[in-house]
């Protein structure tokens with residue numbers, strides 16, 4: 001396959017780029033992402049292009065980096081006009097070397113028309129991530145989604161008809177549900193299964209399935225605190241999660257991360273960077289970057305993380321923080337944590353750094369040894385926060401002694 005910018009030099013380090021587009025048609029009731037109910041403003045995209053050009057001086061053309069993933073997230077990036085999106089894409093293409101890039105855009109079904117889909121294709125997006133959340137109108141209404149289940153079905157077919165061959169569908173389980181039937185105020189297992197059955201029949205290349213988080217400050221949180229809404233019990237929630245994993249696997253998907261599954265070869269290359277500590281630059285409001293710093297022996301010595309970290313100014317992250325990030329992200333992968341990668345990055349043995357915590361977690365049945373290192377068990381997947389807490393406490397304890 002022909003790569004973009006084939007005539008440029010051959011840099012060796014892969015880099016991801018994330019662009020945050022913080023505009024939405026209407027705020028969903030559970031949402032705590034940085035997004036605003038307003039039309040996308042040209043000035044925001046002009047600023048994105050400026051920042052991308054500045055970052056290009058350090059990591060773009062003529063440096064050791066090339067871009068292999070580009071991800072437009074939000075908010076609702078598909079709300080932006082073709083001209084606004086093009087402005088940002090042009091800035092990336094002009095300032096960075098792109099090599100066989102995965103170029104993703106998040107879309108809301110309500111924004112997908114044949115014309116919009118054709119524009120996105122024309123602009124060079126080759127992966128679309130659509131926030132469907134549910135194919136049950138009662139669940140969509142309770143979540144405050146702006147689209148209906150039919151609109152989501154239609155949008156998927158429009159994307160397919162336009163020629164998109166790499167589509168992710170985002171789903172949520174464990175939700176409340178608006179219903180005329182007062183005995184059905186929550187998403188029951190069978191409602192969740194119907195959505196999943198239908199989505200699996202649509203055969204998207206990638207499926208993300210998240211348990212609803214009721215975040216403080218959201219309208220859903222206020223209603224929940226005031227006991228105006230209900231959600232399924234913890235047991236029901238876990239049954240939804242584990243039955244989804246079984247169902248997804250039966251249909252040939254690779255469950256590769258706690259909440260993500262893909263047909264073989266369609267794992268999200270961009271998100272894998274977050275989970276394997278690869279460098280990425282984030283642009284726009286609330287976007288984060290991570291730029292690792294390696295010593296002469298090839299070991300990780302520090303890392304810049306945070307907003308505008310592409311400027312690599314300020315205090316870099318310490319080695320201890322980087323180790324914490326490593327376990328936090330690697331344990332989310334179903335293949336688990338890679339101990340030799342840990343050794344390669346930090347020059348130390350994972351088992352020596354976390355021995356006591358590992359023994360404790362194994363005794364509780366939360367983790368299990370693998371050929372590569374350790375991974376979470378089914379019980380561990382249900383208790384991911386206490387697992388992380390135990391590991392981080394050992395890290396903290398070692399740091400203080």
Ligand code: SF4
Nearest residue numbers: 024027028031074075
């Ligand atoms: S579409 Fe996404 S980003 Fe926008 S309000 Fe809803 S959940 Fe939040």
